[in-house]
Amino acid sequence: MKREDYINWDAYFMGIALLSAERSKDPNTRVGACIVSEDNKILSVGYNGMPMGCSDDEFPWSREGNPLDTKYPYVCHAELNAILNFAGNDMKGAKIYITLFPCNECAKALIQKGIKEIIYMSDKYAETDIVIASKRMLDAAGVNYRQYNSINKEIILSL
Ligand SMILES: O=c1[nH]c(=O)n([C@H]2C[C@H](O)[C@@H](COP(=O)(O)O)O2)cc1CO
Numbered sequence: 209m210k211r212e213d214y215i216n217w218d219a220y221f222m223g224i225a226l227l228s229a230e231r232s233k234d235p236n237t238r239v240g241a242c243i244v245s246e247d248n249k250i251l252s253v254g255y256n257g258m259p260m261g262c263s264d265d266e267f268p269w270s271r272e273g274n275p276l277d278t279k280y281p282y283v284c285h286a287e288l289n290a291i292l293n294f295a296g297n298d299m300k301g302a303k304i305y306i307t308l309f310p311c312n313e314c315a316k317a318l319i320q321k322g323i324k325e326i327i328y329m330s331d332k333y334a335e336t337d338i339v340i341a342s343k344r345m346l347d348a349a350g351v352n353y354r355q356y357n358s359i360n361k362e363i364i365l366s367l
C-alpha cells in the first residue's frame with residue numbers, strides 16, 4: 209500500500225517557492241517563485257534579489273527615504289528572476305507559483321511568456337494601483353489566478 213500523507217502538487221510547488229524565498233536578503237518581504245509546465249515539471253525558480261554584480265551589502269534594502277537610497281529601483285522581482293533563469297525557450301501554457309501576487313511589471317512579463325495560471329499565497333498589496341493594474345492586464349489576457357489553498361501541513365527540513 210502506498211503512503212497516503214504525501215503532499216499534493218500545489219503544496220509541492222508552493223513549498224519550493226517558499227524555500228526559494230528563504231534565499232532573499234530583503235528584510236521586509238521575501239518572495240519566491242516556481243514556474244511549472246502543464247505536465248507538472250519544474251521549469252525555473254527565483255526569488256527577489258539584487259541583480260548580478262550589484263552587491264547585497266552595498267545596495268540599499270530600505271523602503272523609505274530618497275528613492276535612490278531605497279531598494280525599489282534595483283531589486284529584481286522573484287517572478288522576473290524565475291523567467292530570466294529559465295534555460296529553455298518555451299514556457300507557453302505554464303503555471304507560476306508565487307508567494308506574493310505579481311506586480312504590474314511582472315504581470316506583463318508573465319503574459320508575454322505565455323503563462324496561463326498564477327497560484328499565489330499572499331495578496332497583501334491588493335489595494336494598491338500596482339496590483340489593480342496587474343489584475344486588469346491578467347484578466348484581459350485570460351490568465352487565470354487563484355489563491356493557494358493551504359493544507360496547513362508543516363514540513364520540517366533539517367539542514
Ligand atoms: O511581485 C513582486 N515580486 C517581488 O519579488 N517583490 C519584491 C520586491 C521587494 O524586494 C519586495 C517588496 O518589498 P516591500 O514589501 O518592503 O515593499 O518584494 C515585490 C513584488 C510586488 O508587488
Ligand SMILES: [Zn+2]
Binds near residue numbers: 286287288310312
Ligand atoms: Zn514584480
